[in-house]
Amino acid sequence: MNDDSLVAATARRRPPHDLSQDVTSFDSGAVFLVKALFYPVTTVALFALCLWVGGRPYSGAHFLIAVLTFAGTAEFLGDSRVDHDEPSRQEFRWLVDIVVRWVAICACVALLLYLSGLRIALTDSVLIVWFLFTPMVLWSGAIRVRQLLLYVGLKRKRPRTAVIVGVNEQGLLLSKMLEEQPLLGIKLLGFFEDRRVNRLPRRPMHLLGRMGDVAAFVSQYGVNVVYITLPISPRPGLSKLLRALRDTVASVYFVPDLHALNNIQARVDVVHGIPMFAVYASPFFGVRPLAKRASDIILSGLAVICLSPVLIAVAVGVKLTSDGPVIFRQRRYGLDGRQIMVYKFRSMTVIEDGASSYTQVTRSDSRVTPLGAFIRRTSLDELPQLLNVLEGTMSLVGPRPHAIAVNEHYRSLIPSYMLRHKVKPGITGWAQVNGFRGGDDLRTMTKRIEFDLDYLKNWSIWFDLRIILRTCSVIWSDRDAY
Numbered sequence: 123m124n125d126d127s128l129v130a131a132t133a134r135r136r137p138p139h140d141l142s143q144d145v146t147s148f149d150s151g152a153v154f155l156v157k158a159l160f161y162p163v164t165t166v167a168l169f170a171l172c173l174w175v176g177g178r179p180y181s182g183a184h185f186l187i188a189v190l191t192f193a194g195t196a197e198f199l200g201d202s203r204v205d206h207d208e209p210s211r212q213e214f215r216w217l218v219d220i221v222v223r224w225v226a227i228c229a230c231v232a233l234l235l236y237l238s239g240l241r242i243a244l245t246d247s248v249l250i251v252w253f254l255f256t257p258m259v260l261w262s263g264a265i266r267v268r269q270l271l272l273y274v275g276l277k278r279k280r281p282r283t284a285v286i287v288g289v290n291e292q293g294l295l296l297s298k299m300l301e302e303q304p305l306l307g308i309k310l311l312g313f314f315e316d317r318r319v320n321r322l323p324r325r326p327m328h329l330l331g332r333m334g335d336v337a338a339f340v341s342q343y344g345v346n347v348v349y350i351t352l353p354i355s356p357r358p359g360l361s362k363l364l365r366a367l368r369d370t371v372a373s374v375y376f377v378p379d380l381h382a383l384n385n386i387q388a389r390v391d392v393v394h395g396i397p398m399f400a401v402y403a404s405p406f407f408g409v410r411p412l413a414k415r416a417s418d419i420i421l422s423g424l425a426v427i428c429l430s431p432v433l434i435a436v437a438v439g440v441k442l443t444s445d446g447p448v449i450f451r452q453r454r455y456g457l458d459g460r461q462i463m464v465y466k467f468r469s470m471t472v473i474e475d476g477a478s479s480y481t482q483v484t485r486s487d488s489r490v491t492p493l494g495a496f497i498r499r500t501s502l503d504e505l506p507q508l509l510n511v512l513e514g515t516m517s518l519v520g521p522r523p524h525a526i527a528v529n530e531h532y533r534s535l536i537p538s539y540m541l542r543h544k545v546k547p548g549i550t551g552w553a554q555v556n557g558f559r560g561g562d563d564l565r566t567m568t569k570r571i572e573f574d575l576d577y578l579k580n581w582s583i584w585f586d587l588r589i590i591l592r593t594c595s596v597i598w599s600d601r602d603a604y
Contacts, residue, residue: 520545
């Protein structure tokens with residue numbers, strides 16, 4: 123294994139769409155405030171400046187715009203990335219990400235203003251200038267602030283020294299993160315590991331010794347922080363290490379590799395002071411379920427209104443071209459494995475409830491009607507599931523719901539199969555836009571579950587929007603639709 127392969131493998135576990143960085147307890151007071159407040163404060167300050175230059179009053183609808191954009195940028199733009207120094211290509215991706223999120227924030231603010239009945243001209247030159255210049259100001263401003271913080275912080279403040287106990291994936295990834303965030307002010311001295319060099323995933327740059335040497339090294343060189351990245355297990359050596367470190371003044375942090383447990387949405391919760399590591403838990407906690415539900419209601423409601431002529435035309439076509447009901451209902455598993463009734467336009471001459479048996483549709487299946495073949499190929503048969511979304515049994519984006527008989531068949535064959543039910547099923551999903559829409563064989567289903575679990579691990583509103591956009595782009599070229 124080469125030196126970069128492990129770091130690359132661990133880095134790939136990070137959500138590709140999540141470009142914001144969390145505020146941590148390691149940040150200094152100045153960095154903490156800048157990371158948390160730079161985006162919202164700068165946005166509102168720039169808005170106030172535009173109003174002042176344009177001679178507009180800072181009251182009424184303008185005040186509401188300022189409040190909404192402050193909240194929106196704080197929530198949806200995340201923490202400003204003043205602590206990351208990245209290549210120019212990554213900086214450009216960061217700018218694109220800011221622009222996309224800013225457009226979404228402004229669209230939501232405009233919708234709320236319209237619903238509140240406040241009259242304001244969106245073609246106002248002041249608003250247009252503010253809208254166009256804000257992303258560039260936020261992006262370039264964060265880069266300049268980073269340079270200022272680096273000058274003030276790194277030039278005038280002595281960095282804290284640290285060591286890592288454990289040469290493994292988590293330890294190597296941690297060292298990489300410390301190198302990428304100089305504003306943390308932590309200088310990594312090296313690693314301690316009991317295993318022989320030829321048994322390590324790769325030789326670290328500085329291997330300082332064995333676990334038994336840690337306490338003496340920390341005391342001799344005044345090390346400030348000790349990170350322990352060893353697996354969670356009752357190891358005598360670990361207990362001995364912790365007892366030895368009690369005689370030092372170093373801060374000791376245990377950094378478990380939660381991803382090694384093949385979990386979803388790894389996080390730490392605290393219940394009345396008792397820390398808990400989330401292993402298998404829903405990605406929706408705090409305000410996340412509210413944001414998810416709000417986006418489902420708004421987008422599905424707009425879709426029903428805009429697509430109502432199509433819905434009516436397909437319904438009439440199904441009724442006139444074959445005998446049977448227009449809407450096909452089938453029982454499937456929903457959130458937390460509860461049974462739900464899923465709606466589709468009927469595309470076949472037979473109806474199976476999916477509870478006891480289910481026969482996968484094949485190419486040129488004789489059961490599919492001529493109109494059914496068209497609406498299946500174009501996914502028009504899925505449109506009634508917008509009603510499922512509005513009633514709350516489904517979401518626009520999520521793992522596709524399988525017939526109950528399919529679930530019962532594969533849950534014993536594919537590890538972690540049932541974890542996909544920690545969220546509501548979706549009309550479209552991450553697996554579908556990656557080419558795993560059809561097929562009822564073990565290999566295809568296994569890949570589908572892998573993408574479903576990847577979606578649960580990396581969920582965000584922006585990930586949902588990305589999947590919706592990709593769905594629109596692939597729907598007409600999907601060869602697995604039949």
